[in-house]
Amino acid sequence: GLTYDIAIIGGGAAGISTAASILKRKPGITVAIVEPSGSHFYQPGWTLVGGGVFKQSQTRRPEKKLIPPGADWIQAAATGFEPDSHLVHLSNGSSVRYGILIVATGIMLDWDAVEGLSETLGRNGVTSNYRYDLAPYTWQLVQTLGRGNAVFTQPPMPIKCAGAPQKAMYLACDAWRRRGISDNIAVSFHTATPGLFGVKDYVPALMEYIERYRIDLQLKSNLVAVDGARQVATFSNVGADGATSRSEVEFAMLHAVPPQRAPDVIRNSPLAGKDGFVAVDPATLRHVKYDDIFALGDIAGTSNAKTAAAVRKQAPIVAVNALAALEGRPMVADYDGYGACPLTVERGKIVLAEFGYGGKLEPTLPTWLLDGRRPTHLAWLLKEYVMPLLYWDGMLKGRELMVEPRPLTSKS
Ligand code: FAD
Structure with missing residues (x-):
């Protein structure tokens, strides 16, 4: 050596x-x-x-x-x-x-920690700005989507650039607003974290955009599986009482951010x-x-x-x-x-x-x-x-x- x-x-x-x-x-x-x-x-x-x-x-x-x-x-x-x-x-x-x-x-981006995600990335409306080869697909989907559910996800901490999962969403919402089709697209943000952003001073400005874009904000909601062919995402949710439940959400577009370690x-x-x-x-x-x-x-x-x-x-x-x-x-x-x-x-x-x-x-x-x-x-x-x-x-x-x-x- x-x-x-x-x-x-x-x-x-x-x-x-x-x-x-x-x-x-x-x-x-x-x-x-x-x-x-x-x-x-x-x-x-x-x-x-x-x-x-x-x-x-x-x-x-x-x-x-x-x-x-x-x-x-x-x-x-x-x-x-x-x-x-x-x-x-x-x-x-x-x-x-x-x-x-x-x-x-x-x-390390742990794509395989979400069941079914790796197989469907880049197809079936499933994308992520966390990969060089997929970021252009995000913009392609944003431009071509006409109606349906657009779902954006954020995994548990720690992740790099904790704001990036919601940045992707706001830019998409803005593009749909400019195209005049916001009413046809239902946007939701599922984050595994208990809040929208870790530092409270920035939350009010971000909440204004959540409201402006009429985003359905789901806290403590963690993406656990993706069925690309059926276009269904599965979340593990922690309720107000602390109990865990699962929910399925149909999507036309899914922007996923993988767990990281x-x-x-x-x-x-x-x-x-x-x-x-x-x-x-x-x-x-x-x-x-x-x-x-x-x-x-x-x-x-x-x-x-x-x-x-x-x-x-x-x-x-x-x-x-x-x-x-x-x-x-x-x-x-x-x-x-x-x-x-x-x-x-x-x-x-x-x-x-x-x-x-x-x-x-x-x-x-x-x-x-x-x-x-x-x-x-x-x-x-x-x-x-x-x-x-x-x-x-x-x-x-x-x-x-x-x-x-x-x-x-x-x-x-
Ligand atoms: P990296 O730049 O990822 O480099 C790690 C390197 O180590 C890689 O080249 C890899 O090949 C190499 N490596 C891995 N394993 C080994 C090994 N076993 N042996 C030798 N080499 C190895 N930051 C901001 O400041 N502002 C932003 O707006 C921002 N937005 C972001 C948006 C996205 C979508 C993403 C993914 C990240 C963003 N970041 C942002 C975060 C920023 O990119 C990272 O924090 C930064 O790159 C960290 O630098 P690093 O050198 O630690 O890791």
């Missing part, structure tokens, strides 16, 4: 950004990115593909072009971790030995906490047990919103802390849990949720300019034009506009 100063597992949003940030700060150290996929995807763009705003191709780039200069790309998957030997095993039969390990594998390779490793995600300190993002291991992005066992926006803040923090650890110095920077979720409530308007640990609001812009608790056109412009630039040319390149690692305030 090979030996690197820093080995990064996963070359997604978090892995690439952290590698770029580290190499900007300390060129010359050896960095490996272990990533099996030949393509990288800008997943936040899939909502706009499903809404007919972006082309599918705008959300995909070759991995090769994104690996920062100075890093080695190992095109393989990690298959096992031996933290006591500072060793990661790979799918190509070799292994990597590291000084510092950074885990950034993302979260830590991939098995992490879940079954010594790195995992009880929930299967990598057990890290919420502030320094260093492993609670292994001083030479860090995690960020969707695989980190932290309570922030699992978003690319969170990664943008986490990457420079992990970069400076990992370099400190490599040199045997104490931790230098803290993450405050920032994450953001731009809720596309209609074409041209967004409720921009920005919050940290504990649901504390953390607006980037002053409220007089952009109040995230209200739908604004400015937030839409940020989403359509600014955020993709910030992602491709800022974050992934290690150009950290407006992101200074926050000095350590915790005792960790």
